[in-house]
Amino acid sequence: MKRGPALMTAATGLAGALALTGCSTSATSAGGGSGGGLTFMTFETPALTATFWDTSIAEAQKEVPDTKIKKIVSPDADRTAYAKQLQASGQFPDILSSINPKDFTAAGLLKPFDQKWLDDNFTDPDGNAIDGKSYIPPTNSQVIPMIFYNKKIFAANGLQPPTTWDEFVDVVTTLKKAGVTPVEMAGGEPWSAAIPLSGIITADVLGADPEWIQKRYKNEVKFTDPGMTAAVGKYRQLVDAGAFDKGALSVSYADANKQFLDGESAMYPMGSWFIGQIPAAAAKDYGTFLLPSATGEAIVPFNTGGTTAVSAKSSNVADAAKFAQAWSLSKANLKTLIETDGAFPMLKNVPFEEFGAKVTPVYTDGFKLVTEDNTKVSAFGQVNNDDALPPGVVEQFNSLAQKLFTSSDVKGELASFDAGWDKAAK
Structure with a gap:
């Protein structure tokens, strides 16, 4: 497989954003941990619903049972911009989902994940590495x-x-x-x-x-x-x-x-996440192909995905990291992401069959692009590694x-x- 380096890998504005979500912060568990608990910035889509986030948070919280997790919902698809608004107002979340790490690493706002944990759990442990450190676990991949x-x-x-x-x-x-x-x-x-x-x-x-x-x-x-x-x-x-x-x-x-x-x-x-929006009953009526390149060679626009990032400024970094790691390794979470968000899993120790996910031929065709020997390059403007x-x-x-x-x-x-x-x- 050919691939590039490091691949395979203002207050009014904030108030308005919070108003859009109905001040969308909700306690998902009554933990009562020290320091007032942790905040987790999420986002909602037709695939990743409020129920999904609540369930997944409750599952990961078992790793930090004495710590309360409060959910904060981004008002739109631009999670990075929302995180910046929260940071500017002194409300930077303890855990963040699906942001662009490079927008925060220079200021030292994110804590990198432990390299041994990455090596032990993922097929491409350095897929999201930026200057040798990973701020988002490489849990899954996408074609974009x-x-x-x-x-x-x-x-x-x-x-x-x-x-x-x-x-x-x-x-x-x-x-x-x-x-x-x-x-x-x-x-x-x-x-x-x-x-x-x-x-x-x-x-x-x-x-x-x-x-x-x-x-x-x-x-x-x-x-x-x-x-x-x-x-x-x-x-x-x-x-x-x-x-x-x-x-x-x-x-x-x-x-x-x-x-x-x-x-x-x-x-x-x-992006391949659209696979999850195609009804199973109609999947036979849809197919996929790669956008033709100038040379005619099949080029796979690849992105190593992942969700959780941890604030280095959290009042409880250790528990935030434990929660983020548990969320990232949850087979139940990955099953949902496979079925509803078209995610291609990259957990080292979990064969695909163990997820128990029901997939369509459209998904299977997409997964082949990830698993087969072909030319994968960074999806321009979509990755979270050195090519971001x-x-x-x-x-x-x-x-x-x-x-x-x-x-x-x-x-x-x-x-x-x-x-x-x-x-x-x-």
Whole structure:
């Protein structure tokens, strides 16, 4: 398998955010531990519901039975931004779920996990390593994006999954002529708007040079370089070809999911977590393929996932770490993540069968991308290891994707992005 280095791996604003969740902090257990207990920042999705979090917290709390765990729910998908708001107001959580560690490590806000524990429990213990330390356990992996497609729509139009970029554009053109929205896009939410652009950059730029991000940190390459400009130009090519609905920038993630599953679009670039949104009874009607690269080689946009991060400033770091470790090793948690969030487990000592998870052929096809010998590279803008973008740059990238939906000035937008990177990386 080829892979890049380190891979396989203001008060008003806060008050508003808390108001959105109804001051969404709730004690999930009456522990009564010293120091007033610990806070755990979570998030909720159609797959990871309030019930899931409450149940998983109760299970992990068995490792720290005398410590109360209070749940704090992020009001939207940007957990990193919410954690920053909490930190600015002196309320940084003791345990945090699914944040971008690089936004906090420079300030010494996160405690790295014990290396022996990582080595003993995970198939890729250094998958989330940043400068040799891991702040999120490598519990599972994701492919970001996979291209999901509607088999019935493809068959009705005489189409097969494309393996080259030209074939992909031909599929888009054929579907557009047939009156079908070729590609679904959840453009109303910055993180999801960036998924198609991220996929193209990963396939073409990182697929050709897995060390590109490291070279950008060393200022050896630029986003305005020809290879990157050509890749981003492909995104504009899709926009110009009418691949996306004209109103895509106003479509939420939830609405995009529904539109695709209702047959209103033929393809959907999204992370492998979308597998969990496909009803088992309808799974036979959907397939996946990888976004074609410039060379035609299959490039797997890979992310080593995980959930729990621990605050180095916690009043009880030891119990916070114990809780986080227990949560990360829970087979029940992983079973739920497999079935509802399309997670591909990476626990060293647990064969897949032991999870007892019920999966669909779509999941099985995706899992093959993780387990087979192929070319895996960091999913651009999605990873939590050394290839993660500088603090704040993920948000800039998401904004770039939305801007490029309406702006054809690829070189100009990339020049601005270069400037943003240079400022953040200082």
